[in-house]
Amino acid sequence: MKGYIGVFDSGFGGLNILRALDRELPEYDYLYLSDTARNPYGDRSHEQVYDFTVEGIDKMFSFGCELIILACNTASAKALRRIQMDYLPKNHPHKKVLGVLIPGAEEAIDVTRNKKVGVMGTIGTVTAHTFKKEICKRDPQIEVYEQACPLLVQYVEAGECDSPAVGKALEEYLKPLTDQNVDTIILGCTHYGMLEKHIGDLVGNIALIAQGPVVARKLDEYLRIHCKTERELTKNSRRSIYTTDLSDQFIRLGSDFFGKKIAAEEVVL
Numbered sequence: 001m002k003g004y005i006g007v008f009d010s011g012f013g014g015l016n017i018l019r020a021l022d023r024e025l026p027e028y029d030y031l032y033l034s035d036t037a038r039n040p041y042g043d044r045s046h047e048q049v050y051d052f053t054v055e056g057i058d059k060m061f062s063f064g065c066e067l068i069i070l071a072c073n074t075a076s077a078k079a080l081r082r083i084q085m086d087y088l089p090k091n092h093p094h095k096k097v098l099g100v101l102i103p104g105a106e107e108a109i110d111v112t113r114n115k116k117v118g119v120m121g122t123i124g125t126v127t128a129h130t131f132k133k134e135i136c137k138r139d140p141q142i143e144v145y146e147q148a149c150p151l152l153v154q155y156v157e158a159g160e161c162d163s164p165a166v167g168k169a170l171e172e173y174l175k176p177l178t179d180q181n182v183d184t185i186i187l188g189c190t191h192y193g194m195l196e197k198h199i200g201d202l203v204g205n206i207a208l209i210a211q212g213p214v215v216a217r218k219l220d221e222y223l224r225i226h227c228k229t230e231r232e233l234t235k236n237s238r239r240s241i242y243t244t245d246l247s248d249q250f251i252r253l254g255s256d257f258f259g260k261k262i263a264a265e266e267v268v269l
Contacts, residue, residue: 002234004031005219006065008056011039012157012250013190014071015241015257017100020212022239022258025220029238033060034254035269037244040153041074042122049124050079054087055269057097063240066232067096069215073189074124076101096229100211101125103218104186105134111207112142112184118177118206119146120199121188122153131188145180149173149189156191159253167198174202183207194257242267 005028007018018032035041035056041049053075057068070076076099083097108117108131119131132144151169160166177185184207187193193210200208223230243250246266254262 002232003064003066004029004060004238004240005233006030006057006060006063006068007032007071008035008053008060008068008075009033009071009190010035010041010052010075011072011153011191012036012253012257013153013193015254015262016190016193016210016212017069017071017215018239019257019259020216021219024213024216026237027235029234029236029240031060031063031065031240032242033267034241034243034250036247036250039157040122041072041078042124042150042153044074044124046078049075050082052269053079053083057083058091059242059267059269061092061095063242065095067098067229069219070097070099071190071211071215073100073211074122074128075099077125077128077130096226098219098222100190100215101130101188102134103214104188104209104211105131105138106218107209107214108184108186109135109139109142111209114181114183115139115142116180116182116184117142117144118180118182118185119144119188120149120152120173120177120185120192121146123148123150125188131186143180145177145182147173147177149192152195153189153191156194157253159256161194161198166195170195170198170202174199178203178206184209187211241265244269
């Protein structure tokens, strides 16, 4: 059955990914699911992240998704490989689940000139060292410096992107990376795209890799190569958004992340 491209996240950040997909590949039908009720995933165990992510993708497959992107970096780091290698072959052998980490890692390899790359991420993403592993596997000469940024998600989701507290936190998190003379920084959480301008103002000429545009471009390349998967996707420019905790805040912040007014429905996982 033909159907949607799904985008799964633990919160609002994946709407930045959907925004980029909506801009770059507007013809496809997209279904977004946010597990807002159990957000954040960043400090949860591997097993709990895996269980929550499986529940999310199962729901999305039941809604007609053929291919799902895990926009949550923590889910990509802690659950994606197990889902691809074990869960999908046993339960959904004809479906696809992709992550957002590898596109960002590949982009950093292409962009860096001095082979020093910084990564900003949640505690879960940094603890898993997934960006570092993926980069060094492809180019062992690159030095990767990781920085956990535990406060940023809560500031962004509170709508405080422009507050002095955010500026202070960014200065604290960026200093260990700039002290290492990195020339490229991966914004390794979809929420951080909302802070890209502020980060850019603080780091000057350091290249920033925001995941939305990179993921959109890489998905386009993926679909050109995987023609069978591409043929399973419908192209009516539909946008369906679901959340496990529908609230006024979800609509307000979700609209900020997506760049235009959204409508959403609540689901139970």
